[in-house]
Amino acid sequence: MSAIPATRWSKLLEYAEARLPALTRLKRAETLPIHLDRHRIYVLPTRFGLIYSAVLIVMLLGALNYNNNPALLLTCLLGAASYQSVFQAFRMLNRLDLHALRTEPCHAGDPLRVSLHFRVHARRRQSLRLQAEGQETVFDLAADGAITIEFSAVRRGWRKLERMRLSSEYPFGQFHVWSWLNPEFAALIYPRAETNPPPLPRAGAAAASRTVRMSGDELASLREYRPEDPQRNIAWKASARHDELLVKEFELRRGQEIVLDYSALHGLAHEARISRLARWVYDAETAQQPYALHLPERRIGPALGTEHRHACLRELALLP
Amino acid sequence: MNLKIGKPLTQLQFGLTAASVSVAVLPHLLRMPWLFVVPILLVLLGRCQQRLRGGMPIPAWAKLPLVVIFPILIIFHFGTIFGRAPGAVLACAMLVLKLVETENRRDARAAVCFSSFVLMSALLFDSDLGFTLLLVAALCVFLGALRELESDRARTRAWQPALQEDLRGGALALAAAIPLAVCVFLFFPRLGSPLWGAPGDTTVRTGLGDSMAPGTMQELLIDDTPAFRVEFSGQAPARADLYWRGPVLWQFDGSTWTRPERLASSPAGDVQATGAPINYEVTLEPSQRRWLLALDVPLTVPDGAVRGADMSLVNRAPVNDLLRYEMTSSPHYVLEPRLSAEHRRLALQLPEEFNPKARELAERWRMQFRDNAHIVSAALQLFHNEFFYTLNAPLLARDSIDDFLFGTKRGFCEHFASAFTFLMRAAGLPARVVTGYQGGYYNRTGDYWVVRQSDAHAWSEVWLDGRGWVRVDPTSAVSPQRVQLGARAAAGETAPWYQANWLVAARNQLDLVNRFWNSAVVQFSALRQQGLLTPFGVDKADYSDLMTVLIGVSTLLLGLFAWSVLRAPRIAYDTLDVAYARLCAKLARAGAPPRPAEGPRALAERVAALWPLHDLAGLLAVYSTLRYGFAKPPAGEVLAFARAITSLRLPGVQPNALSSATQ
Numbered sequence: 001m002s003a004i005p006a007t008r009w010s011k012l013l014e015y016a017e018a019r020l021p022a023l024t025r026l027k028r029a030e031t032l033p034i035h036l037d038r039h040r041i042y043v044l045p046t047r048f049g050l051i052y053s054a055v056l057i058v059m060l061l062g063a064l065n066y067n068n069n070p071a072l073l074l075t076c077l078l079g080a081a082s083y084q085s086v087f088q089a090f091r092m093l094n095r096l097d098l099h100a101l102r103t104e105p106c107h108a109g110d111p112l113r114v115s116l117h118f119r120v121h122a123r124r125r126q127s128l129r130l131q132a133e134g135q136e137t138v139f140d141l142a143a144d145g146a147i148t149i150e151f152s153a154v155r156r157g158w159r160k161l162e163r164m165r166l167s168s169e170y171p172f173g174q175f176h177v178w179s180w181l182n183p184e185f186a187a188l189i190y191p192r193a194e195t196n197p198p199p200l201p202r203a204g205a206a207a208a209s210r211t212v213r214m215s216g217d218e219l220a221s222l223r224e225y226r227p228e229d230p231q232r233n234i235a236w237k238a239s240a241r242h243d244e245l246l247v248k249e250f251e252l253r254r255g256q257e258i259v260l261d262y263s264a265l266h267g268l269a270h271e272a273r274i275s276r277l278a279r280w281v282y283d284a285e286t287a288q289q290p291y292a293l294h295l296p297e298r299r300i301g302p303a304l305g306t307e308h309r310h311a312c313l314r315e316l317a318l319l320p
Numbered sequence: 321m322n323l324k325i326g327k328p329l330t331q332l333q334f335g336l337t338a339a340s341v342s343v344a345v346l347p348h349l350l351r352m353p354w355l356f357v358v359p360i361l362l363v364l365l366g367r368c369q370q371r372l373r374g375g376m377p378i379p380a381w382a383k384l385p386l387v388v389i390f391p392i393l394i395i396f397h398f399g400t401i402f403g404r405a406p407g408a409v410l411a412c413a414m415l416v417l418k419l420v421e422t423e424n425r426r427d428a429r430a431a432v433c434f435s436s437f438v439l440m441s442a443l444l445f446d447s448d449l450g451f452t453l454l455l456v457a458a459l460c461v462f463l464g465a466l467r468e469l470e471s472d473r474a475r476t477r478a479w480q481p482a483l484q485e486d487l488r489g490g491a492l493a494l495a496a497a498i499p500l501a502v503c504v505f506l507f508f509p510r511l512g513s514p515l516w517g518a519p520g521d522t523t524v525r526t527g528l529g530d531s532m533a534p535g536t537m538q539e540l541l542i543d544d545t546p547a548f549r550v551e552f553s554g555q556a557p558a559r560a561d562l563y564w565r566g567p568v569l570w571q572f573d574g575s576t577w578t579r580p581e582r583l584a585s586s587p588a589g590d591v592q593a594t595g596a597p598i599n600y601e602v603t604l605e606p607s608q609r610r611w612l613l614a615l616d617v618p619l620t621v622p623d624g625a626v627r628g629a630d631m632s633l634v635n636r637a638p639v640n641d642l643l644r645y646e647m648t649s650s651p652h653y654v655l656e657p658r659l660s661a662e663h664r665r666l667a668l669q670l671p672e673e674f675n676p677k678a679r680e681l682a683e684r685w686r687m688q689f690r691d692n693a694h695i696v697s698a699a700l701q702l703f704h705n706e707f708f709y710t711l712n713a714p715l716l717a718r719d720s721i722d723d724f725l726f727g728t729k730r731g732f733c734e735h736f737a738s739a740f741t742f743l744m745r746a747a748g749l750p751a752r753v754v755t756g757y758q759g760g761y762y763n764r765t766g767d768y769w770v771v772r773q774s775d776a777h778a779w780s781e782v783w784l785d786g787r788g789w790v791r792v793d794p795t796s797a798v799s800p801q802r803v804q805l806g807a808r809a810a811a812g813e814t815a816p817w818y819q820a821n822w823l824v825a826a827r828n829q830l831d832l833v834n835r836f837w838n839s840a841v842v843q844f845s846a847l848r849q850q851g852l853l854t855p856f857g858v859d860k861a862d863y864s865d866l867m868t869v870l871i872g873v874s875t876l877l878l879g880l881f882a883w884s885v886l887r888a889p890r891i892a893y894d895t896l897d898v899a900y901a902r903l904c905a906k907l908a909r910a911g912a913p914p915r916p917a918e919g920p921r922a923l924a925e926r927v928a929a930l931w932p933l934h935d936l937a938g939l940l941a942v943y944s945t946l947r948y949g950f951a952k953p954p955a956g957e958v959l960a961f962a963r964a965i966t967s968l969r970l971p972g973v974q975p976n977a978l979s980s981a982t983q
Contacts, residue, residue, distance in 0.1 A: 038886055048429050055433050059440045060508075065515045067641070069505075069841045070452040071443035076504045078436055078459055080497035084878075087885045088493070094885065127471045140471070171489060172466040173429065 029160075029184040033099035033119075036166075041093050041179045043086060049174030052082060082174055089177040092128065092168040095121045101161075101185045102146075105310070107278075108192040111150040112159060114185075119144050125168075132164040156191040156274070156317045190313045193279040194272070200283050201258055222246040228300070230307060257290040257302035260312075264294075274316050281312045295319065329428055329469075331372060332479040336465035336486065337428040338368050341419045343458040344435035345412045347442035347451070355397055356409050359390070363416050377423050386417055404444060411438050425469050432465050449837040456494070463490030500877050507870035509863050510846040527607040528566045528755055532778060533576040534716050534724075537734045537755075541711055543773035544827060546605055547757060548613055549835055550769040553599040557651055559759050563616040563779065563791065564771060566756035568630035570666045572745075574674040575720055577738060577753050580666065591617060591631065595652030603838065604643045610635045613756060613771075615649035616791065622647065629663070630752070631655065642843050655789040659750060667750030667783060675721040675742065682746030692784055695747050699740055700797040707736070709799035733802070736794040737778035750783035754791070758802075766832045777802075896953060899962040900943055910970040920944045930973050939964060 045053070056079045063071035100117035116130075118141055125141040132149055139147050153159055167178035222235055225245035239245045260280050265273045277293065284291040285304070292302035293312045300312055329337070342364060349357050363386065367378075390413035391401060398406040415438050418431045439455055439462075464486035527547065529536060548564075556562075569577035597619060604612065612625050612633035621627045622645035625635045635643075656663070670679075685695045706729055713731035717723040721742045724735050737753050744751035758777035760769040779793040795802050853861040853869065861869075904914045907923075912930055914923050924940035942961055946953040 048426075048433075051430075052433050055437055059437055061515065062444070063440065064508075064511045066444050067510070067845070068444055068447060069844050070447040071440050072508070073501065073505050073841060074440050074443060074452070074455060074459070076501035076508075077456060077494060077497055078462070080500035080504065081459070081463060081493045084497055084500065084881060085493065087881050091885055170467075170470050171493070172463065173470045174466075 036096045046176045085172045086175045089175045103187045107190045108156045112153040115146040115148040117146040127170040129167045153189045158186040159189045190317045191274045191278045194275040197279040259292045261294040340432045340435045340465045344439040460490040503873045509866045531578045540773045540776040548604040551601045564613045564757040565616045569753040574671045592654045593650035597648045617653045620648045657788045675719045677722045679746045686747045704797045707798045733795045734778045740794040741780045761828045770831045899965045903965045911973045
């Protein structure tokens, strides 16, 4: 399919969505939980269902022609059983809740594992098919639970999910029942970490000369709260006696911090710098050396620890 | 998409598909020539064996000869490929070949789909209740197979539970389908006339033939399928008087009795009823023959039939479907008091060169007795004294009557009737053989008689001057039980094992179900359908009436189904929460409503002092323990708490007490 008709088609769909929100399948992103009910579950016969009903019609004509009532009864039974399977198929999706989506941050290039948490409301859901971004997963849900799907994560930054198609043809494959899931969800993709990086920069003199307070073990002083401060560092009792929140600052006792400076990395492209910085964050953590991250518009740290690492990687990921 | 279709089948999926094909083909195999049974079975079993052992897909060069060879065999055997029987064989062969090439889900589904067609076509050959029920059970296998094809469980789980679940699911789906199926069955308009070629059934069924040679009836006498059923509108005659008249045989060529064709068109002989007529209704099973059975001697002629000169009823067309007709008969009659010359000649005809000893005996009687009636009694006396009734009659030589009368001396109705008629003719009395049925089984529950093929009988009629044709049953002279109790009782030990008494009794009771099946389902015709709406004021329901009712009722049924699926389920409220809410409501009514952000402990602190006589603090402590102390609070204690709340009576408090307590 060429690009232009696709655009036109999607424009048409968007128009239809605007006019007939209940009828179109182009659901806008919704907040969780998503509750599947009859307003958003669609049913159509499958190709097999159509062929099967053609065979049933032939059987019906044969039985009528030969005026054979037992054969007619048999045909009616089979037809009614097939027809009523539409309800069973519908029940596979009806009252199914998608109540949470969870993911662990991953690096660009690694698979993004998203787990979808469903609530089944005490009904066994069989042969569900989830089509997400060109891949299909078949699963059963016997009880409340989650399934994990791997998505590709190519670029750093916020990664949104395309809408997913949850469908079932259970029990007889004669009816296709489906619904669209378009949860409001974005996963943070950290930048790719460079594979063979140069060693960490040495602790610079500039850093040593500055009298910055670092997060360490020993309580040094109190300062005003800044939005990025972890909650556990807030000095609640002291804050109660003041108008604003105060934060405890700790002094690091040993060693000197390294500065991972974006602008210091000359001769590298934008993405390559980010990639190297991401790798250095890990290396610094491994070496247990406190580090600060200096980005064009932001400075973090110096500090050490998981929270600090995530904060740094997050900033790197969200760089323009 | 292609990837999904191309996924190879699991063993269970293939097994269920093969089972579907087998249950569809098996009913056909029972009536198929061996020429086809063997190759079809070989291909079916071979393929299952090969696939379940994990064999590779069958290459095209191996499949091609199979595809060609079956049509060739069919044309070789039937001469054509069209028609019901060759068509059924072809369908079975093609279905089995489909299984040979079944490797993925799409193939398997096509096989199951086609199986249902083949299964249904089996009912075009035989539609009794047991058979139909078996085929309905086979539908469970189809639906189970479709379920399994839709799920991939067997890839990860053991196959036995999966199989059980599939079959149970199929059976449940069928059970749920019954109301809708019955509705469609009742109201779907039937065709007045067939859309294409009138169905011609070529299968041979056992039944009365239009000739009788020694041994022809033996097959009938051990066949317990019902021949027809009778409902009398008044008192039924005694069992010994139930002679159901069938073809009358005149011509004897030394071994075989046959019926002269021209008698069918000659006018009926005159008959005078001398007793009260008996009215009854006969439901004749399809026999593929033209005979209609009636109680001796029929006074009326059903529509579409003629009564021959010999009082036998012949239908214009072979009876291919269940046929119901009203009859009136008279057990006492004078039949043809004046015998026409032609009938006399026919009734005395004998082949010249056969049975000299029997002729000699008859000549002797003729010399001996003046009165013809004495000749009859002499012959009966002879049978009574010297002959035995047995179903295992020995084979007879060329002079069959001589051999029987003077040699073997044992046989059953046809031997006696044949020998007796021969003797009478040889003695100069006009006589003929009448075949039909004798007796029947009275089903008390359904108040009707069922007459089986094993009740087939042959007797004689002798023309006596002044009395017309008189029925003489030589068998009853030999074995009175035959007439009073039936052929089975007369046969004694010689009856085959499956005619054991208890088995026959059970079958006779079960016949009630068959009869219901016949009248309710098999015979439900366009005519009956028209009368279906009579109770609702529609005298003759036409096409549009039926369609309206069909659409209305099925919509109603589907609506019920939809409602049961869509309705909001009852929320299972938590007993503990309900009890706590009731406590809060009681507090509010008494004047101390809990505050929005108040937990049980805070509430207890606030209200305990207001009602010192009631242990509110204790109750709320119990609630806290139950609610927060367990992952799942013990049911007994929850109930006790709920009961305590129910029995709690709180007197209203003064507003000032309230305000002092809240400070």
